[in-house]
Amino acid sequence: MIANSPEHGQAVPSLSHQTTRLWRFFTIMLLTCAMLFAGRMVPAGPAHMAMADDETDTATQTTALSITESTPVVTDTSGYHITISISNPTYAATSPGLVTVAYNPSYTFVSRTDIQHWATGDVSIPVRTVLGTATVPSIAANKKVSVKIDAAADSDALKALQMWGPKPLLVTYQATQATDSQSTGSSDGSSGSDRIVDTNAKPIRLHSFLTRSSQGLRNAQTPPMAITMVMPLMNTDQQADKNAIDQLVVHDNGDGSDTKSTQSGGGGTDGSTDDDSENTAATQSSVLTPHNNDALAAKLSLIGKHSDLQTIADPTALASDTEQRIDAVMQPAGFDITAYAAINNVRSYEQAGVGTGAWNARSALAAAPASSDSLPIAWQGRGDWTQQALSTARKQGYQYVIAGHDFDSNTKATVHTGTYTIPTSAGDITVLSEQKELGDLAKGKPTSSDADGETSNAGRIARFVAQSAFYQMEQPYAAMNRNLLVCFGTNMSAAFIDTLMTAVEQSSWLQLTDLNDLIDADAYRTGDEALQIVPQDSHLSERNTRSVTSALESLAESRNDINRFATSVLTDHEASASWIRKIKAAQSTLALHALSSAPRNIDSLVDGAKRLGGGMFGGVSITPTDSITVVSETAKMPVTVRNNHPYPVRVKVSSLTDSMEIVTSRFTEVTIPANSEAQVTFVIRVATSSHATAHITLLDRNGDTFGSAQNTDITSVLRISDMTGFIIIGFSLLLGLVGLWRQFHRKKDPDE
Numbered sequence: 001m002i003a004n005s006p007e008h009g010q011a012v013p014s015l016s017h018q019t020t021r022l023w024r025f026f027t028i029m030l031l032t033c034a035m036l037f038a039g040r041m042v043p044a045g046p047a048h049m050a051m052a053d054d055e056t057d058t059a060t061q062t063t064a065l066s067i068t069e070s071t072p073v074v075t076d077t078s079g080y081h082i083t084i085s086i087s088n089p090t091y092a093a094t095s096p097g098l099v100t101v102a103y104n105p106s107y108t109f110v111s112r113t114d115i116q117h118w119a120t121g122d123v124s125i126p127v128r129t130v131l132g133t134a135t136v137p138s139i140a141a142n143k144k145v146s147v148k149i150d151a152a153a154d155s156d157a158l159k160a161l162q163m164w165g166p167k168p169l170l171v172t173y174q175a176t177q178a179t180d181s182q183s184t185g186s187s188d189g190s191s192g193s194d195r196i197v198d199t200n201a202k203p204i205r206l207h208s209f210l211t212r213s214s215q216g217l218r219n220a221q222t223p224p225m226a227i228t229m230v231m232p233l234m235n236t237d238q239q240a241d242k243n244a245i246d247q248l249v250v251h252d253n254g255d256g257s258d259t260k261s262t263q264s265g266g267g268g269t270d271g272s273t274d275d276d277s278e279n280t281a282a283t284q285s286s287v288l289t290p291h292n293n294d295a296l297a298a299k300l301s302l303i304g305k306h307s308d309l310q311t312i313a314d315p316t317a318l319a320s321d322t323e324q325r326i327d328a329v330m331q332p333a334g335f336d337i338t339a340y341a342a343i344n345n346v347r348s349y350e351q352a353g354v355g356t357g358a359w360n361a362r363s364a365l366a367a368a369p370a371s372s373d374s375l376p377i378a379w380q381g382r383g384d385w386t387q388q389a390l391s392t393a394r395k396q397g398y399q400y401v402i403a404g405h406d407f408d409s410n411t412k413a414t415v416h417t418g419t420y421t422i423p424t425s426a427g428d429i430t431v432l433s434e435q436k437e438l439g440d441l442a443k444g445k446p447t448s449s450d451a452d453g454e455t456s457n458a459g460r461i462a463r464f465v466a467q468s469a470f471y472q473m474e475q476p477y478a479a480m481n482r483n484l485l486v487c488f489g490t491n492m493s494a495a496f497i498d499t500l501m502t503a504v505e506q507s508s509w510l511q512l513t514d515l516n517d518l519i520d521a522d523a524y525r526t527g528d529e530a531l532q533i534v535p536q537d538s539h540l541s542e543r544n545t546r547s548v549t550s551a552l553e554s555l556a557e558s559r560n561d562i563n564r565f566a567t568s569v570l571t572d573h574e575a576s577a578s579w580i581r582k583i584k585a586a587q588s589t590l591a592l593h594a595l596s597s598a599p600r601n602i603d604s605l606v607d608g609a610k611r612l613g614g615g616m617f618g619g620v621s622i623t624p625t626d627s628i629t630v631v632s633e634t635a636k637m638p639v640t641v642r643n644n645h646p647y648p649v650r651v652k653v654s655s656l657t658d659s660m661e662i663v664t665s666r667f668t669e670v671t672i673p674a675n676s677e678a679q680v681t682f683v684i685r686v687a688t689s690s691h692a693t694a695h696i697t698l699l700d701r702n703g704d705t706f707g708s709a710q711n712t713d714i715t716s717v718l719r720i721s722d723m724t725g726f727i728i729i730g731f732s733l734l735l736g737l738v739g740l741w742r743q744f745h746r747k748k749d750p751d752e
Contacts, residue, residue: 240608
């Protein structure tokens with residue numbers, strides 16, 4: 001009783017009660033373990049099947065579709081043909097599949113939003129008219145296959161299309177699975193005819209368009225919409241030719257009359273010629289490579305094939321004797337006027353070797369091929385055509401500019417002629433603004449990153465044709481004399497341009513016009529009303545701004561090197577004036593192309609200009625000398641200076657040692673003839689045996705160093721070399737003899 005009595009005011013449980021609680025605890029634990037074990041013992045079939053479904057779904061989701069080729073304009077005789085590429089970017093092979101191409105022949109797009117939502121897959125439109133199907137074999141990892149589907153012109157699917165215009169087209173890819181009979185009768189399940197669509201696999205869809213022309217239909221004909229297609233001709237692959245630059249630095253090859261020339265200005269904005277402006281005939285192609293561009297030649301060949309294809313050419317990219325029709329010329333090298341206006345630092349451009357005389361309208365016409373029309377049109381750069389940019393272009397003689405992007409931001413209004421007359425401080429200027437959606441597609445850009453059918457050129461061409469047909473159908477087409485401008489991108493291939501131009505020529509709802517027709521069309525906006533449309537900001541990206549400013553700094557350094565060499569190193573300024581003008585003109589050429597609106601190789605062009613400036617000073621150098629050993633208090637150190645330039649130079653040579661015991665004379669001047677060398681000597685003075693290094697450098701006449709320094713080791717080992725030394729030695733011997741005599745003849749101390 002005492003053991004079970006309360007302690008500290010609490011009752012102590014009895015032994016039987018404790019035992020009951022313990023059994024309950026063990027029972028609960030055993031039941032929990034049994035349930036967990038039973039869960040682990042459930043058959044793996046359903047879980048495995050779920051995982052397989054997930055894997056199939058993931059594999060299907062990663063499968064990508066794209067249009068390799070399609071019929072952009074369907075007529076009563078063309079039929080419809082499409083080639084689909086199916087790629088497998090995963091690390092496992094896919095199951096066989098089925099591609100189905102279907103469309104809706106009776107659907108009519110009612111708005112821009114409607115047609116865009118179909119392109120991005122944001123709207124569901126029934127597409128039940130099947131144009132064809134194709135089986136797809138298993139695709140190996142990281143491989144792709146192509147399938148082609150053809151629908152004949154007399155097929156029931158195409159006969160159902162009785163209205164012209166764009167129609168929604170859907171490409172569907174779905175994995176297939178073996179039927180039960182195939183699974184039991186064939187071990188590999190490879191027979192495509194016995195396979196059915198796997199309903200558990202998620203289909204992959206691609207949204208595109210089938211556009212029917214009015215040819216062969218009895219629909220009422222509406223007036224065609226005018227469209228102007230412009231192809232820019234620029235040699236965007238040019239780089240600096242290092243060999244040509246090195247040769248130009250060390251050789252004066254005459255007047256350069258065998259090469260194409262243009263005005264390469266570095267001075268004032270009026271294009272006047274003086275000693276410093278370098279507005280001189282200079283080689284354009286000699287310091288650039290490649291001289292002949294296959295891509296440019298392929299584009300030139302399209303001019304004869306497509307008579308209505310308009311061209312605007314960079315005059316520096318074409319030969320002066322080209323026989324192809326050129327409708328307009330842009331600023332030389334496609335100089336970026338929008339960036340010039342945005343940076344708003346005229347002096348920095350002049351210091352870099354690019355004055356307005358290098359890219360104004362007069363220079364463009366002077367350098368234009370003989371076959372070109374006398375129509376200078378400024379091409380848009382990477383920034384927007386702001387009021388300041390338009391004023392700058394007008395001041396430099398351009399009455400017309402092409403706005404290839406981001407001019408009129410209003411995308412809700414019905415499409416209209418993209419002509420605006422803008423007042424500027426230098427007079428009115430006409431802006432030819434392209435239609436945004438069509439222009440983006442012609443530049444190889446999709447209308448949206450979600451437009452799955454526009455990931456290929458063929459898909460973008462199909463959208464271009466459909467979009468243009470929709471624009472023609474917009475009301476009120478009869479009351480509007482619309483002329484849309486479309487500009488190809490400078491980097492688009494000739495094959496793409498050829499295909500798109502062929503599609504436009506086949507589009508019965510479009511009428512191709514030329515640049516003069518577009519210019520003569522009634523302006524959509526004029527005066528103050530047009531000013532409200534002009535962008536207020538250039539929107540030149542921070543990256544592009546840094547690229548231009550960095551290039552300007554490097555180009556200014558190279559220009560400064562050339563000027564400094566001409567004034568502070570060369571001696572015969574009159575004789576070398578022509579050569580220096582060529583050097584400066586070559587530098588201006590490299591700078592002008594580096595500051596282009598579409599430079600692909602800006603680093604190469606800037607490095608070429610720096611190589612040109614550095615090569616001027618690099619052509620005068622110190623010949624390395626061997627180490628010198630000095631065995632007396634004074635000696636002479638010869639230094640040879642080499643001049644690789646075609647004209648004499650005069651420089652100052654400096655020598656400075658790193659020791660107080662061994663010093664040299666400080667400066668000496670020397671004139672070195674053209675393509676020759678001269679020798680100067682420095683006096684070496686030695687105080688004791690030691691070692692030192694003489695640092696030898698070149699200076700111009702202003703005392704500024706240039707080129708690479710040379711180091712010469714000097715070692716001094718002093719020897720007796722004059723009468724004073726012998727007297728000292730004789731006196732020392734005499735003292736020694738006297739000491740010895742005294743040692744032997746002195747009287748000893750009695751204490752010793």
